[in-house]
Amino acid sequence: MDTDDALALVGRLFVAIIFLASAFGKITNFDGTLQFMESHGMPAANLLCVASIAIEALGAISIILGYKSRWGPPRWPPS
Numbered sequence: 001m002d003t004d005d006a007l008a009l010v011g012r013l014f015v016a017i018i019f020l021a022s023a024f025g026k027i028t029n030f031d032g033t034l035q036f037m038e039s040h041g042m043p044a045a046n047l048l049c050v051a052s053i054a055i056e057a058l059g060a061i062s063i064i065l066g067y068k069s070r071w072g073p074p075r076w077p078p079s
Contacts, residue, residue: 012063019060026053 026033026049037045062068 008066012066012069016060016063019056019063023053023056023060026056 030049034045034049037049042048
């Protein structure tokens with residue numbers, strides 16, 4: 001593994017920590033998160049809360065692994 005690959009991995013880990021921390025916060029305070037979502041009129045808050053946890057956790061894993069990493073950032077400059 002060369003330096004660029006190692007730095008890319010470290011960068012992906014730092015970004016993934018943000019998503020993992022958010023998912024962990026929702027899991028540990030599920031009732032509070034659910035009440036917050038319901039207080040803002042979110043329909044099917046229970047289902048959407050579980051879905052957001054799954055999306056954040058799976059997204060973090062895909063960032064760490066670099067899976068489909070070219071799909072995320074917009075193409076710049078646009079052609």
